[in-house]
Amino acid sequence: MATLLQQLINGLVLGGLIALIALGYTMVYGIIQLINFAHGEVFMVGGFASLATYSYFIPESWRSDWWVALPLMALGGALVAVILAVIMERFAYRPLRNAPRLAPLITALGVSVVLKEAVRLFYPGATAPVPFPRVFVDEQYTFEIFDGTITIGSTAILMIAVSVIGAVVLQTYITKSRMGRAMRATAQDPDTARLMGVNPNRTIVLTFVIGAALAGIAGVLYGIQITNVDTEVGFLYGIFAFTAAVLGGVGSIKGAVIGGFAIGLIKSLAGQYFPGGTQYDLVWIFVLLIVVLVFRPQGLFGEPERVRA
Amino acid sequence: MTALLEVENLSVAYGAIEAVRDVSFSVEEGQIVSLIGSNGAGKTTTLRTVSGLLRPKAGDIRFDGKSIANADAHEILERGVAHCPEGRRLFGRMTVEENLHLGAYVRKDAGVAKDMARVYELFPVLGQRRQQKAGLFSGGEQQMLAIGRAMMAKPRLLMLDEPSMGLSPIMTQRIFDTIKELQSQGTTILLVEQNALAALAQSDRGYVVDLGRTTLEGPGHDLLADPRVRAAYLGED
Numbered sequence: 001m002a003t004l005l006q007q008l009i010n011g012l013v014l015g016g017l018i019a020l021i022a023l024g025y026t027m028v029y030g031i032i033q034l035i036n037f038a039h040g041e042v043f044m045v046g047g048f049a050s051l052a053t054y055s056y057f058i059p060e061s062w063r064s065d066w067w068v069a070l071p072l073m074a075l076g077g078a079l080v081a082v083i084l085a086v087i088m089e090r091f092a093y094r095p096l097r098n099a100p101r102l103a104p105l106i107t108a109l110g111v112s113v114v115l116k117e118a119v120r121l122f123y124p125g126a127t128a129p130v131p132f133p134r135v136f137v138d139e140q141y142t143f144e145i146f147d148g149t150i151t152i153g154s155t156a157i158l159m160i161a162v163s164v165i166g167a168v169v170l171q172t173y174i175t176k177s178r179m180g181r182a183m184r185a186t187a188q189d190p191d192t193a194r195l196m197g198v199n200p201n202r203t204i205v206l207t208f209v210i211g212a213a214l215a216g217i218a219g220v221l222y223g224i225q226i227t228n229v230d231t232e233v234g235f236l237y238g239i240f241a242f243t244a245a246v247l248g249g250v251g252s253i254k255g256a257v258i259g260g261f262a263i264g265l266i267k268s269l270a271g272q273y274f275p276g277g278t279q280y281d282l283v284w285i286f287v288l289l290i291v292v293l294v295f296r297p298q299g300l301f302g303e304p305e306r307v308r309a
Numbered sequence: 310m311t312a313l314l315e316v317e318n319l320s321v322a323y324g325a326i327e328a329v330r331d332v333s334f335s336v337e338e339g340q341i342v343s344l345i346g347s348n349g350a351g352k353t354t355t356l357r358t359v360s361g362l363l364r365p366k367a368g369d370i371r372f373d374g375k376s377i378a379n380a381d382a383h384e385i386l387e388r389g390v391a392h393c394p395e396g397r398r399l400f401g402r403m404t405v406e407e408n409l410h411l412g413a414y415v416r417k418d419a420g421v422a423k424d425m426a427r428v429y430e431l432f433p434v435l436g437q438r439r440q441q442k443a444g445l446f447s448g449g450e451q452q453m454l455a456i457g458r459a460m461m462a463k464p465r466l467l468m469l470d471e472p473s474m475g476l477s478p479i480m481t482q483r484i485f486d487t488i489k490e491l492q493s494q495g496t497t498i499l500l501v502e503q504n505a506l507a508a509l510a511q512s513d514r515g516y517v518v519d520l521g522r523t524t525l526e527g528p529g530h531d532l533l534a535d536p537r538v539r540a541a542y543l544g545e546d
Contacts, residue, residue, distance in 0.1 A: 185411050192398040194382035197415035
């Protein structure tokens with residue numbers, strides 16, 4: 001029982017991280033039908049940028065106060081991620097907006113390789129995992145229950161809280177605000193959105209910016225939770241997040257969040273209980289994906305493409 | 310006095326195919342002007358070019374004396390030209406109210422709520438179902454919403470592409486009554502219609518578009534009486 005609860009908690013923590021990244025995939029796909037494979041690297045760059053903010057910009061006397069250091073690092077990580085995404089959109093994707101769908105997809109893969117190699121080559125020491133400072137309160141809370149103990153760390157609580165709050169704020173913004181309406185209109189029918197006076201370029205850039213900011217914040221959270229950053233994590237978590245977005249239904253905010261948590265839970269539960277343990281936990285993620293797509297090709301919350309209007 | 314909208318020797322191409330070769334017409338402030346013609350004549354392409362969705366290959370488009378031939382769609386709307394596109398093109402997954410809000414997207418004045426109330430007054434069925442998704446509505450109701458949405462921009466010139474398409478005769482009559490009412494409130498109307506009879510009967514001026522060219526023009530009633538128009542578009546010998 002305690003083991004099960006512990007694995008559920010671990011799953012939620014991982015799931016929260018995946019969900020934050022998956023939001024960027026799903027929003028960009030929703031508006032320009034591009035699977036931005038470089039988005040995982042944006043998350044990774046966010047992690048490195050927040051580390052750089054800590055190492056090079058935050059004076060030593062501020063570092064021990066987490067309520068000063070952590071927001072500054074999140075800001076640094078998100079800012080660099082956003083700048084990167086804006087450049088990416090402007091110079092890699094926008095010129096290909098009317099090209100066949102394969103062209104921007106291959107470009108995204110190329111951008112992803114470039115980003116990963118650039119960080120590996122130019123960030124000091126990034127050829128191996130780089131230690132990440134424990135800036136946040138580093139507590140482990142232990143609870144005695146039934147037949148054992150469960151442990152949850154302060155960073156784990158922060159991770160779950162930020163991902164849930166982030167998703168709720170985003171969903172509210174998309175459904176209630178003027179710009180949110182413009183984004184949904186552009187996603188549904190770009191030409192008609194233009195007839196309403198929506199500037200498509202501005203709307204698309206905003207979508208990239210929001211996704212990148214969330215990925216940048218995910219980068220910091222990853223750093224304080226895992227206590228290192230590595231150029232490899234962009235690809236791995238990119239794949240997790242992409243799978244979460246597809247599972248939940250690309251284009252759906254709710255779907256990305258539920259997909260993220262589903263993947264986190266499957267991975268930690270399968271690692272504990274399924275044959276093969278953690279060696280095969282990734283297999284079960286994709287088994288779940290295949291099963292869902294067989295019965296619901298549009299994903300759990302995706303909208304099938306036949307709405308009258 | 311210059312006209313509100315002047316289109317001069319317009320030509321528009323999709324790749325190598327010229328859909329509009331030589332279209333010229335003008336719309337005076339306060340008038341209803343119709344472009345009529347058969348399927349594929351270039352009427353819709355002309356409207357899509359005026360509203361900035363397509364770029365002209367040659368010719369000029371002037372609104373209120375200034376060229377808008379190379380402006381972006383959102384700039385053209387901001388200057389006062391709204392386009393209610395063919396096939397209604399509502400945002401089907403959004404509610405009636407959200408569609409109307411999008412119609413007013415470029416407006417920053419405080420009158421949006423009042424104008425929304427006016428749309429609901431004009432089309433009570435929309436008011437009763439304002440929280441429902443637009444995709445669930447019937448063709449006629451969708452057309453009302455499409456017109457209401459275009460009105461929300463408070464345009465000086467409202468362009469309507471086939472507003473009567475697929476509608477029952479009663480609904481068509483209601484749509485044309487609404488167009489008349491909008492005109493009486495000061496909106497200039499540019500109408501594209503295959504229903505030439507109904508369109509010309511309401512219009513101050515009409516133009517016949519044939520194979521990408523404006524071939525005939527005149528006051529609506531004159532065109533209605535013109536034997537060439539009657540032969541080609543009203544099914545008479």
